[in-house]
Amino acid sequence: MKLLLLEDDDLLAESLVESLKDSGYRVDLATSLKAAEAFMATEAYELAILDLGLPDGSGLDLLKRWRQSGQGLPVLILTARDTWEDKVVGLEGGADDYLTKPFHEAELIARIKALLRRKSGRLSRDLTLGSVSLDEANQCVRMAEGPWHPLTGTEFVLLRYFMHHPGRVLSKEHLLNQLYALSQDAAAPNLIEVYIARLRRYLGKSSIQTRRGQGYVFVAD
Secondary structure (H helix, E strand, O other), X not given: OEEXXXXXXXXXXXXXXXXXXXXXXXXXXXXXXXXXXXXXXXXXXXXXXXOOEEOOEEHHHHHHHHHHOOOOOOEEEEEOOOOHHHHHHHHHOOOOEEEEOOOOHHHHHHHHHHHHHHHHHHOOOEEEEOOEEEEOOOOEEEXXXXXXXXXXXXXXXXXXXXXXXXXXXXXXXXXHHHHXXXXXXXXXXXXXXXXXXXXXXXXXXXXXXXXXXXXXXXXXX
């Protein structure tokens, strides 16, 4: 599960990244608004942790832009601004939670888990592209009006990522990067081939196409 951390304090960022990795999360660290926007344009995250005071602007302004563009990922503000007025502004600006510095890392991890549980509970709609429908609440897939097929956790995460990036060439390494945390033992690249073969049984070979030497493409027909 991949998180985005926006924090410009080097020592705090290093400590947070290590703690989050120890808890099984993959983390991309951005130290500026520009870097955070670049990450968001190319990666899929389950949750973002935002500091408010950055060298190139306000994390709150970035959050407002995300919300205005329809970006709905859970966001936890992590900041030294600790007045109740600051908290109200942050929550009304689109944050899902607000934690002030200094803090205990165990509390941060607990709040992240709570936000992710809440997000999981909101996944009640189907994601549909072409003839492929993914039931995000029950982790099932079907073609057109055919029967639903239950997916394993890894199959679900992989297919959901494909469906959020249709038409894009995704390498094995990139897909493994989305599926497995760095704290885990490195997974063999051929695992992706195994899971794609399973998904093709439900979707047909034409839905996930192989680009030799490059990776795979999800095609919505």
